[in-house]
Amino acid sequence: MSTSIRATHLVTNAAWFGGSLFGAVGLNPAAREPDTRREQVEVSGTGWERWGPVQGAAIALHLLSGIAITADNRNRVAGHATTTVTTVAKALLTGAAVASTAASYVHGERLGRAEGEDGHPRDLRAAEHARRRLSWLQWATPALTGALLVLDAELGEQQRGAAGLLDRRW
Numbered sequence: 525m526s527t528s529i530r531a532t533h534l535v536t537n538a539a540w541f542g543g544s545l546f547g548a549v550g551l552n553p554a555a556r557e558p559d560t561r562r563e564q565v566e567v568s569g570t571g572w573e574r575w576g577p578v579q580g581a582a583i584a585l586h587l588l589s590g591i592a593i594t595a596d597n598r599n600r601v602a603g604h605a606t607t608t609v610t611t612v613a614k615a616l617l618t619g620a621a622v623a624s625t626a627a628s629y630v631h632g633e634r635l636g637r638a639e640g641e642d643g644h645p646r647d648l649r650a651a652e653h654a655r656r657r658l659s660w661l662q663w664a665t666p667a668l669t670g671a672l673l674v675l676d677a678e679l680g681e682q683q684r685g686a687a688g689l690l691d692r693r694w
Contacts, residue, residue: 530593533590
């Protein structure tokens with residue numbers, strides 16, 4: 525059971541990280557290529573609408589599996605100072621990643637509403653504000669979820685026993 529929970533935790537973080545990184549590197553720049561503002565909003569909106577349910581499910585499963593892993597390892601988390609620090613850092617980064625993902629969703633919705641359905645902005649100020657926020661939020665989520673992957677690797681290293689092949693002197 526523990527292996528399936530850990531695998532779920534890692535795979536869902538990978539989906540969260542990969543989807544947000546693809547958005548920043550691929551989808552968002554591609555959405556700026558159509559000629560009209562309406563087409564740009566449609567491309568971006570359609571992509572994120574399709575990915576949103578997958579990302580939402582990944583985040584939910586990631587949080588649930590994280591709780592299960594922490595509960596399963598409660599003695600180690602409570603009794604091993606390094607593990608405690610890493611686990612607290614991971615919890616804080618997870619909260620920040622959830623917040624950045626939620627903020628991206630909110631500002632994306634605001635941008636869509638401010639742009640209007642005909643491609644003529646209804647509220648230029650609101651559209652520009654949302655666009656500015658999204659310009660840095662699109663990088664916050666992959667940075668935070670990438671850091672979570674690093675902390676997962678660190679927690680795995682803390683559980684190791686004897687030195688591994690790469691730790692041996694040649």
